[in-house]
Amino acid sequence: DQQVKQNSPSLSVQEGRISILNCDYTNSMFDYFLWYKKYPAEGPTFLISISSIKDKNEDGRFTVFLNKSAKHLSLHIVPSQPGDSAVYFCAASVPSGTYKYIFGTGTRLKVLA
Amino acid sequence: SAVISQKPSRDICQRGTSLTIQCQVDSQVTMMFWYRQQPGQSLTLIATANQGSEATYESGFVIDKFPISRPNLTFSTLTVSNMSPEDSSIYLCSVVGPISDTQYFGPGTRLTVL
Numbered sequence: 519d520q521q522v523k524q525n526s527p528s529l530s531v532q533e534g535r536i537s538i539l540n541c542d543y544t545n546s547m548f549d550y551f552l553w554y555k556k557y558p559a560e561g562p563t564f565l566i567s568i569s570s571i572k573d574k575n576e577d578g579r580f581t582v583f584l585n586k587s588a589k590h591l592s593l594h595i596v597p598s599q600p601g602d603s604a605v606y607f608c609a610a611s612v613p614s615g616t617y618k619y620i621f622g623t624g625t626r627l628k629v630l631a
Numbered sequence: 632s633a634v635i636s637q638k639p640s641r642d643i644c645q646r647g648t649s650l651t652i653q654c655q656v657d658s659q660v661t662m663m664f665w666y667r668q669q670p671g672q673s674l675t676l677i678a679t680a681n682q683g684s685e686a687t688y689e690s691g692f693v694i695d696k697f698p699i700s701r702p703n704l705t706f707s708t709l710t711v712s713n714m715s716p717e718d719s720s721i722y723l724c725s726v727v728g729p730i731s732d733t734q735y736f737g738p739g740t741r742l743t744v745l
Contacts, residue, residue, distance in 0.1 A: 550732075552733065552734075554736075559738075559739075559741070560738055560739070561635075561723050561725075561736035561737050561738045561739045562674070562723070562736045563736070564632070564733055564734070564735060564736075567733060607673065607674065616662075616679065617661075617662050617664075617727045617732065617734065618664075618676060618679070619676070619734060620676075621673045621674040621675075622673060623672065623673045624673060
């Protein structure tokens with residue numbers, strides 16, 4: 519049972535436009551959500567996170583939105599740059615004190631110059 | 632964030648052999664984890680590496696296949712034992728703490744089993 523889902527395996531966006539990556543989850547106990555970016559041959563790099571007590575968190579070009587009622591979060595990248603081309607994973611954490619995350623299957627973003 | 636290194640970065644191994652992967656952190660951390668990413672798949676947690684005690688394994692992973700050591704707060708090893716082609720994956724360590732609650736990942740070890 520996939521508790522964290524990224525239904526779009528890939529996304530192409532023109533440079534300068536907005537990229538929107540989506541993530542759905544099923545477990546209402548998740549209380550902390552994160553986005554990671556992964557380049558080939560590298561480990562995932564932490565991008566941005568959001569606590570379940572918030573509905574928006576912003577860091578530069580990256581904004582994460584959380585809709586708890588819909589069990590949905592999204593990552594907005596504005597403006598998109600060619601260097602943003604990577605695989606993006608969303609992850610969710612259960613408040614168990616174990617710091618364990620459950621990852622989505624990833625979305626490959628390609629930003630076209 | 633902590634600087635995390637893994638050795639080896641990649642390896643090609645024969646079926647039936649074992650490989651030990653090292654994870655070194657430049658500062659003491661609270662938690663260390665080992666993940667596997669099979670081709671085209673998500674990251675799957677193998678186990679939590681506990682300092683000075685046995686690792687805590689996730690469902691579907693066992694100590695005989697993936698023995699883990701964590702002798703101190705900056706170092707851990709994962710061994711992939713009696714390998715088969717199905718073990719071909721990227722193996723990643725990640726750490727938490729002591730200041731942040733966020734997991735940070737090492738660069739990964741790309742393992743190919745022939």
